[in-house]
Amino acid sequence: MCGIIGYTGKRNALPILLDGLYRLEYRGYDSAGIAIAKNSGEIVRVRVKGEVINLRSEVTNQDIDGFVGIAHTRWATHGIPSVNNAHPHTDCGQEFFVVHNGIIENYLQLHEKLKSDGHIFTSDTDTEILAHLIEENFKGDLSLAVRDAIKQVEGAYAIAAISSKSPGELVAARFGSPLTLGLGDNELVVASDLTAIIPITREVLYLQDGEMVTIRDGRYDIMNLDNKKCQHTTTTIDWTAESAEKQGYPHFMLKEIFEQPEAITNSLRGRLLSEQGTSKLGGLESVEEQLRQIDRIVIIAMGTSRNAALVGEYMLEEYAGIPTEIEFSSEFSYRRSSLTPSTAVIAISQSGETADTRIALAEAKRKGALTLGIVNVVGSHIAQTTDAGVYNHIGPEKAVASTKAFVSQVAILALISLCFGRTRELDRTSGQEIVRGLQSLPSLIKQILDNVEQIKNMADSYKHYDHFLYLGRKYNYPIALEGALKLKEVAYVHAEGYNGGEMKHGPIALIDKDFPTCIVIPSDSVYDKNLGHIREIQARSGRVLAIATEGNTEIKNIAEDVIYIPRTLEMLTPIISVIPLQLLAYYIAVARGYNPDKPRNLAKSVTVE
Numbered sequence: 001m002c003g004i005i006g007y008t009g010k011r012n013a014l015p016i017l018l019d020g021l022y023r024l025e026y027r028g029y030d031s032a033g034i035a036i037a038k039n040s041g042e043i044v045r046v047r048v049k050g051e052v053i054n055l056r057s058e059v060t061n062q063d064i065d066g067f068v069g070i071a072h073t074r075w076a077t078h079g080i081p082s083v084n085n086a087h088p089h090t091d092c093g094q095e096f097f098v099v100h101n102g103i104i105e106n107y108l109q110l111h112e113k114l115k116s117d118g119h120i121f122t123s124d125t126d127t128e129i130l131a132h133l134i135e136e137n138f139k140g141d142l143s144l145a146v147r148d149a150i151k152q153v154e155g156a157y158a159i160a161a162i163s164s165k166s167p168g169e170l171v172a173a174r175f176g177s178p179l180t181l182g183l184g185d186n187e188l189v190v191a192s193d194l195t196a197i198i199p200i201t202r203e204v205l206y207l208q209d210g211e212m213v214t215i216r217d218g219r220y221d222i223m224n225l226d227n228k229k230c231q232h233t234t235t236t237i238d239w240t241a242e243s244a245e246k247q248g249y250p251h252f253m254l255k256e257i258f259e260q261p262e263a264i265t266n267s268l269r270g271r272l273l274s275e276q277g278t279s280k281l282g283g284l285e286s287v288e289e290q291l292r293q294i295d296r297i298v299i300i301a302m303g304t305s306r307n308a309a310l311v312g313e314y315m316l317e318e319y320a321g322i323p324t325e326i327e328f329s330s331e332f333s334y335r336r337s338s339l340t341p342s343t344a345v346i347a348i349s350q351s352g353e354t355a356d357t358r359i360a361l362a363e364a365k366r367k368g369a370l371t372l373g374i375v376n377v378v379g380s381h382i383a384q385t386t387d388a389g390v391y392n393h394i395g396p397e398k399a400v401a402s403t404k405a406f407v408s409q410v411a412i413l414a415l416i417s418l419c420f421g422r423t424r425e426l427d428r429t430s431g432q433e434i435v436r437g438l439q440s441l442p443s444l445i446k447q448i449l450d451n452v453e454q455i456k457n458m459a460d461s462y463k464h465y466d467h468f469l470y471l472g473r474k475y476n477y478p479i480a481l482e483g484a485l486k487l488k489e490v491a492y493v494h495a496e497g498y499n500g501g502e503m504k505h506g507p508i509a510l511i512d513k514d515f516p517t518c519i520v521i522p523s524d525s526v527y528d529k530n531l532g533h534i535r536e537i538q539a540r541s542g543r544v545l546a547i548a549t550e551g552n553t554e555i556k557n558i559a560e561d562v563i564y565i566p567r568t569l570e571m572l573t574p575i576i577s578v579i580p581l582q583l584l585a586y587y588i589a590v591a592r593g594y595n596p597d598k599p600r601n602l603a604k605s606v607t608v609e
Contacts, residue, residue: 002029002087002101003073004179005196006160008170008215009187013069014059016189020196021052021071025598029073030081034059035088035097035162036069043097043164047086068170070160072099078107079124089128091135092120096145096163098134100127101192102156102177110152130159142166143214146173147225150212156355160190173212178353178380180204183234186218194237194377195396205232206379235379253399253490253596257582258449261442263394263404264575267411268438277431278422279415287388290370292423294344297324298369300332300360301348304402304485305409309348310478311574312413318571319434320420332360339367346372346416350397350405352380361385374412376405390416400602401489403582406482407445407575414438414572437569441576444566448579455580458561459587462516462545468495469507469517469542470581471533473526479574480520483581490596491589500526500533508536516543518584519559520577523549524570534558547577 003024007013013036021032032055033047044064048054052073072087079085088097104110107126110133115121119132133149134142142163150157156176162169172179172190182189182197182204190213191197197204207213211230213222222230249255271279284291297316299309309326316324327335329347339345345364349357352375361382364371373382373389376397383389392408414434422431468487472480477499484497498507500519511517517537521530534544535558546559549567556562563580565573589596 002075002192003196004070004099004101004158004160004190004192005072006070006099006162006170006172006190007187008068008168009184009189009218010067011187013066014064016200017069017071018052018056018059019199020189020191021055021073023195023199024073024191024193025052029075031074031083031086032072033074033086033088033099034069034071036064036066037162037164037167038064038066041164041167043094043162045088045090045097047083047088049081049083049086068162068168070097070099070162070170077103078126084123085125087127089123089125089131091131093135095165096131096134096138096161098127098131098159098161100130101158102175104129104153104157105155106153129153130157130161134161134163138163138165142169143171143212143223146171147212147223147227150175151225158192168216170215171212172207172215174207175209176355176358178351179207180379181207181213181220188215188218188220190215195398198237202237203234204237204379205234206384208384209381251399251586251590251595251597253401253403253586256397256399256404257579257586259394260404260407260579261445261449263392263408264411264441264445266393266395267408268415269393271415272435272438274432274435274439276422277428277433277435279419279435281390281415281419283390284372284388284419287370287372290341291344291420294322294342294370296340296343297322297346298327298337298339298343298364299324299346299348300327300329300357300364302329302354302356304406304482305348305350305354305357307478307482307485308406308409308413309346310481311410311475312417314475315413315417315571316420319417319426319430321424322420327360329354329356329360333363337367339364339369341368341370343369344372345369346374347382347386348374348409349380349382350376350392350402350409352377352382354382358382358385374409376408399597400599401486401585401596407578410575411438411441417571434569434571437572440568441572444568444576445579447566448576452583455563455583456587458545458563459584460591461561462584463588463591465514465516466493467510467515468493469503469510469515470495470497470520471500471503471517471530472520473500473529474524475570475574476520476522476524476577479577479581480518482578483518483520483585486582486585487588489599489602490585491592491594492600493588500530503533503536508540511537511540511542513541513543516545518545518547518581520547520581521555522547522565522570522573522577523552523567524573531558547580
């Protein structure tokens, strides 16, 4: 969601902070701002409503030279998008400046108390509370003032603060929102996202909840809220700034769709044992004996990750023989779920910071379940708090609408199903067949991407529709959900994703000539059922676009439009069938004049409930 970057070092902070904000734009935001401590000691603050380019225009002709600064892109939680509500926020005397990600749940009580003490507020945000609390607690030490301030707040936060009362110093802290420290050559940077750090350094360490870092004169100290020193090991990021750039593609979303063969390759690398017909998941080895005892799996996730989990549910039950349930992370904590030591709870999150999933994970741990994670971001909260887990290893995903993370999540769920299945009743020959199917996925995806012009042309013929129905059965029911979600996210088209068997129980009432249906109908165990759905739709004048298996000539005579996908194992068809739906959503969005990288009202990492 919101983006933070703070810098202290040997270079002028302004261009570094602006570049960092550009790299954080993909997270979603409605305003931007910057505060820099000039060499004279004065702190200059500039804020704008709208995009970072507007901020650049505002500062272009201003004298803002300084080596310490903070900057922010805001996604509104408290207060409408406006200059007054944009970060950084300051106190009554404009001596303390703060940027903040997250949400302060007790801000109304704090606001009333501070107001009664004489503090004057100029915004509608919860963040401004922090600036006034730091002012209230400052007694000559900025670090202690920040510590005493955040001890009073409830909720989630990642903050960075500077002050004219403490020149050259930057203090940052986190609880419930990500914050990373980058260690450069006589320069240090804190940010909510690695993409803002990578241009400066690839050496990082991840702050933990309840920790704060004080940076001064090229040195840093990390303390907890009890003022005890914390020890950290550094991590070297294995991807470059260039890999997070568009590299000639018009949008990150399209680039990441085309990166999916490589994403699958990286997710599978070193994890397949062809001869044994199984997978080797090093991240799960520490809990191997516990995994042999599990008799139930609960997967917690939201959005696209939840759709991946729904595919995994079929895989785990069919090939591992383990009863599996999929829960909305947001609802998990409100249910009386019966979790035991023989229950494994798998949390899926690309960022590893999804607020609802983090809260659900904490609940699972309280109830004694074995917790596993599937995440992409090394050092993220979920990666560090689960008992064990598997990384995606797909590099940065910058488009808000997830594509390559989805196929990677499904591939990893296939690896887990294979691993669990081979320790139970899945025979070696079947395991070897799945291994071969997984190994072939990158080349099969590439075949679809080589035929992208057909999908682009098809998108042009569907761009004028304002309503869509997506249908699928069994393994491809979640793909119907995901296809509809992508179209909603980036093209702002009303789209419904349904299990085909549910169509006659209500959705069929919507079908007419202006309500087309996209049906995922590979040649699988439910193919004949799907054919029946097509005939029911066409009997009501509905147009049908079918995603079908190569070689199926029958479907050409039934559906109005067909996109063919290569043949693979039934359990792996979702990884193939989702690719045309991602492309269809992308090209319809572009044809309708929208930027698919910046869908309205959405953020890449949802770090508040």
